Amino acid sequence: MAGKRAVTRSSLPEVIANDLRERILSGELAEGETIRQEALAEEYAVSRMPIREALKRLDAEGLVQFTNNRGASVTKHSLREIAEIFDLRILLEVDLFRRAIPAMTAQDFTRCTQILDDMDASYDANDVAKWGALNHKYHSALYAAADRKLTNEVLQGISLHSDRFIRMHLSVMQQREPAKKEHRDLLDLAHARDVEGACTALAHHISRTKEELLSLVAEHRATADS
Amino acid sequence: MAGKRAVTRSSLPEVIANDLRERILSGELAEGETIRQEALAEEYAVSRMPIREALKRLDAEGLVQFTNNRGASVTKHSLREIAEIFDLRILLEVDLFRRAIPAMTAQDFTRCTQILDDMDASYDANDVAKWGALNHKYHSALYAAADRKLTNEVLQGISLHSDRFIRMHLSVMQQREPAKKEHRDLLDLAHARDVEGACTALAHHISRTKEELLSLVAEHRATADS
DNA sequence: CAGCCGGTTTTTGTATCCAAAACCCGGGCT
DNA sequence: AGCCCGGGTTTTGGATACAAAAACCGGCTG
Structure with missing residues (x-):
């Protein structure tokens, strides 16, 4: 069991991004659904900032879309x-x-x-x-x-x-x-x-x-x- | 002159990301150069947070690389x-x-x-x-x-x-x-x-x-x- | 003299706080 | 009666502040 090689190999935004990605891919977060940062922050018991970074990352991956000051929503493809x-x-x-x-x-x-x-x-x-x-x-x-x-x-x-x-x-x-x-x-x-x-x-x-x-x-x- | 259609069409991290991208592409920031967040923050006269978001974006684009807690550096391709x-x-x-x-x-x-x-x-x-x-x-x-x-x-x-x-x-x-x-x-x-x-x-x-x-x-x- | 260890400093990562922008709802005007 | 406008609320965006991790430097020891 040499699994846990590096103590904390992944930063907080990374694990959150991974989890969110999984939730989107699994369909738990439906297409077009708006994402409330604070809700996620409370859910993961962290501040809103790691959430924001995670969402930004998913935005870069194209899984969510940021609208100006209206937050993020799960992308919906035609x-x-x-x-x-x-x-x-x-x-x-x-x-x-x-x-x-x-x-x-x-x-x-x-x-x-x-x-x-x-x-x-x-x-x-x-x-x-x-x-x-x-x-x-x-x-x-x-x-x-x-x-x-x-x-x-x-x-x-x-x-x-x-x-x-x-x-x-x-x-x-x-x-x-x-x-x-x-x-x-x-x-x-x-x-x-x-x-x-x-x-x-x-x-x-x-x-x-x-x-x-x-x-x-x-x-x-x-x-x-x- | 109907140029400025939307009042603030681009958010702060976006304009910073655009400028940094241009600086990297133009070679002003050389390959492998490490990027000091605070220095950029002072240069753009903003806090470190928009800088971080901009860098994260460039990271997603592959122009810079983030190393665990050692910050960002301009990517160098073989x-x-x-x-x-x-x-x-x-x-x-x-x-x-x-x-x-x-x-x-x-x-x-x-x-x-x-x-x-x-x-x-x-x-x-x-x-x-x-x-x-x-x-x-x-x-x-x-x-x-x-x-x-x-x-x-x-x-x-x-x-x-x-x-x-x-x-x-x-x-x-x-x-x-x-x-x-x-x-x-x-x-x-x-x-x-x-x-x-x-x-x-x-x-x-x-x-x-x-x-x-x-x-x-x-x-x-x-x-x-x- | 070289390598290792510990303290100091710098730098990043996270939290809390404040301001600005967007939605919602009610009231007034045409 | 319908539409437009304005205040209140919510939510995001940014700044400052604090904690943790890493690099750096000096001293100590083998």
């Missing part, structure tokens, strides 16, 4: 923007994958396989939060060999948003078994060093997720009136 | 990361351009031409800051027809960094007249609706800039020891 998020993912992930595949080692493959196993487990266990985290981990592992720090950071920033919608509708999407297989196929194609095949498969995989999610969100919003 | 910045630009800009070209209207073309004229003027006048701003404007105008808000935002974030290095060495690069012509060629190809030709031209244009800049930065760093 269907069009959601589609764009996924298109960006395709663009970036395919590029990363293409660069990564020739450089992937046996270690990379075993690591990816392991994460996939964990993912399936949490998927079946209905542990949405864990699945989301593992999903990120899997993708990072897939593209680790590309050794592109900056691109990965940008991708993470974008994936945040896509994850929000995926998790929002994961319960419904669980019926889509093919996703599991597609994940495995990607790894197999990479292992066979079939760069183009793997890339098109990845593009299709994300694209299918996009289409499916778009219809789900559209349906959801239609019923929710809003 | 040659490898600089190359990655330009590769990302290629990826994003080509995608935007491809989507934009079929949708570009006469208005778009005239607007682009006009900006190009201004750019040439500031280029010849050696006005580096203005040239940078216009460069941004030109690219935004080129991709405006794509109507991809999010992608453009991401691109802006990345271009910030590339601009930093371009402006750092613009005085040397002025000898490279071909860049002017390339800019015009891009517009002509787009006007002819030659999507693939325009995209490859754009990719080559950015790629050439990248190569040239990389050697300049490498040279600069070699002489500056550091």
Whole structure:
């Protein structure tokens, strides 16, 4: 148990930002909801200042929006923007994958396989939060060999948003078994060093997720009136 | 003169962040330089708090780095990361351009031409800051027809960094007249609706800039020891 | 003489406090 | 009766003040 390496490795605004991010991603804080700084301050038993910094950070990440002197509210994306998020993912992930595949080692493959196993487990266990985290981990592992720090950071920033919608509708999407297989196929194609095949498969995989999610969100919003 | 539309359209941290950003981009604040909050606070005649928020924002943009309790310092990119910045630009800009070209209207073309004229003027006048701003404007105008808000935002974030290095060495690069012509060629190809030709031209244009800049930065760093 | 340890100083991080701007509601005017 | 205007309340934004962590320097000891 050498876990707690650094005594207080994260500053107060950071842990608050992490928690708030999780709350937004999990849907506990709904789209468009206005955020009252003082309420959060009391809830976390700190002053309003760390809260402000945390919100500013989330604002930079695009999860909340600051309006002049009217405070912060959870961002709400249009269907069009959601589609764009996924298109960006395709663009970036395919590029990363293409660069990564020739450089992937046996270690990379075993690591990816392991994460996939964990993912399936949490998927079946209905542990949405864990699945989301593992999903990120899997993708990072897939593209680790590309050794592109900056691109990965940008991708993470974008994936945040896509994850929000995926998790929002994961319960419904669980019926889509093919996703599991597609994940495995990607790894197999990479292992066979079939760069183009793997890339098109990845593009299709994300694209299918996009289409499916778009219809789900559209349906959801239609019923929710809003 | 209907300029000052909104009375106080920008908050204090915002104007400070803008100014600091400009100072970093212009090279007034050198790479790796540590930033003393109190010094800036006195300089801007405000308290340390707006400064902190501004720095946090720049941190989110990647222009400065926060270390635990040791404050902020201007980020310094490795040659490898600089190359990655330009590769990302290629990826994003080509995608935007491809989507934009079929949708570009006469208005778009005239607007682009006009900006190009201004750019040439500031280029010849050696006005580096203005040239940078216009460069941004030109690219935004080129991709405006794509109507991809999010992608453009991401691109802006990345271009910030590339601009930093371009402006750092613009005085040397002025000898490279071909860049002017390339800019015009891009517009002509787009006007002819030659999507693939325009995209490859754009990719080559950015790629050439990248190569040239990389050697300049490498040279600069070699002489500056550091 | 070098390395380590402790006190001092600087610098950051957080809290409390005050001012300014935005919303809400009621009253007056057209 | 409806609309506009003004005071009260709420909420954010900024300043000052305080505590904690880190760097720095000097002295001590092996």
